[in-house]
Amino acid sequence: MSGTLFSDVRIIDGVSATSYPGEVLVEGERVVAVARAPQTLPRNGVEVIDGAGRTLMPGLTEAHAHLSFCGAQDLHEFTRIPVEEHLLLTIENAKLLLERGFTSCFSAAAAKPRLDVVVRNAIDAGRFPGPRLRAATQEMTPSGNLGDLDTIELSLPPQVRFAVTCDSPDAFRAACRFAAREGVDTFKVNVSGDRGFDAWGAGTDATVITDEELATVVQVARGRGKRVAAHATSAASVKMCVRHRVDVIYHAAMADEEALDLLESAKDWVFVGPTIGFPYTLTHEADRYGVHHDAATRRRLEAELESIVTVCQALRRRGIRVLPGGDYGLFCNPQGTNARDLEHFVKLLGYTPMEAIQAATRHGGALMGRPDELGQIRAGFLADLLLVDGDPLDDIGILQDPERLDGIMKGGRFHKRPLEARRRLLAAE
Ligand SMILES: [Zn+2]
Structure with missing residues (x-):
């Protein structure tokens, strides 16, 4: 046959x-x-x-994959998994995603420097079953932001740290060149802050890196044939990403009219991954995992979710490519449930089932660089x-x-x- x-x-x-x-x-x-x-x-x-x-x-394509995220509630937990066990867990997640219908994964960061690269290579060589994988760097972030795990992290050797902290264009350049040497496909950079980092001045509305730093990341990417993906929640970070032609913008939760206009002007090349899965389960299902929000936190989470929904509805109306994929692998949002993002697109964001499927398939192929x-x-x-x-x-x-x-x-x-x-x-x- x-x-x-x-x-x-x-x-x-x-x-x-x-x-x-x-x-x-x-x-x-x-x-x-x-x-x-x-x-x-x-x-x-x-x-x-x-x-x-x-x-x-x-x-299907998972547009915001973290194959090496294995249910940790606290990012410190990732650093406590020895590299050997972590590799096995990542291989298991790759197989699980393929079994759940995801034949492609665009990684939005690995939890240790070489996990994505090694797993991608093993899948491509036919050693383990798994999706096609675009391998990412760790989160590259300035100090005092999402991914930087404070002084505890700094005492760890680089190969077990969760993120790479970079505090100048030179530091970002070195991190990108190192990652290119190891064979990643995508540079992941945290341009904005995130929930939970307000005490460091790095909340969701903060923009935490400089134009020069982001320009450097993009410059190395262009020179080496890599893609750039950014964590960008604040309106200013979304604008900064579009101005520098960052290929993939994640979250965009607080995008204002000006940011939406910029995204629309870039719709021929930009991809947006709102990453609805995790904020949804964090807001509505964290209890099941023993995390109970107080009233103020619940209100904040609900407001954030509402803001993502509003932004995504606007992105859809404006014809911008928005893809399912939602930080599966964080504690209340388990690996393997990734197809739930398509349901969120339909039930929360106003997509028809066909639009959600096309976003996860045709746009997914384009995101993977193979339109x-x-x-x-x-x-x-x-x-x-x-x-x-x-x-x-x-x-x-x-x-x-x-x-x-x-x-x-x-x-x-x-x-x-x-x-x-x-x-x-x-x-x-
Ligand atoms: Zn993520």
Whole structure:
């Protein structure tokens, strides 16, 4: 058998406004033909998967992945996991994400310097199953900001620290060049503060690095063919990122009209990852993990969530590419539940199920730097496919149910073979 034919499927191709019945032929690692009618593609010499009316769609992209984040409540916990165990945990998370339908992950920082790079290389070499991975640096941050774990952190050797602290353009340049040497794809830089860092003057509305520092990061990235992704919650940090042509802007929670205008003017190249998953679970579900907010904290969290929702609705209206992906791996937002972000897009941000899926597939392929071969079901594109039992356009929530992901294919090979085809193989033995 030299190929796979998916017959009798409803195709969500990542571009078309509606799904349609048809057939898809895969040869090698790519889709070679898509037919919009039944029984039209050649069947000889290929394995035929009878879709029985199920949905065939592109694999999902997690746009804000932290494969090395393993449930820690306090960032200090990451530094206490020895490198060896941490590598195993990261490998397990990579496999878990693929099993949950994510065939691509764009990393938004690793918890130790080489975790993403090593795992990406091992996946690419076929040593472990996992999604395609764009490997990131650690969080690069100025002192006294998100990621800097104070004096305790400074006493640790660099290879177990959570972040790289940089306090001048030269320091950022050195960190970027070091990371380029190790083989990362993306430089992650914390341009704004974050919740919980107000005491350091680095709350969500603070912008904590200088223009010169960000310019340096972007300059090294351009020279070395890397992407830049930024943690940017404050309005000023979003504007700074657009001015410096930062490729991926995360959060943008406090973007004002001027920031929205700038983002709109950049919509041909910029990607926004609002990262709704974690603030949602932190606000509504932290109790389940033994964290109980007092009334003032709850009000603050609710206001922040509301602000993210308002900003995202504006981004959607303005046609800016906004992608699902939400800091899964933090304590109340477990790895493997990542497809919940698509439901948040529909239920909180006003996206249609098709828009949410296209954001996670077509835009995901573009985010991965492969707009012409990833994230769509189309002849010539890589065969990263999900065979879904049911219609996610009716209920986007089914994408979170591993039982409904009947088939998972990456690069033309099944990671999970559909049940019917598994049974057929067993019967033939
Ligand atoms: Zn993150």
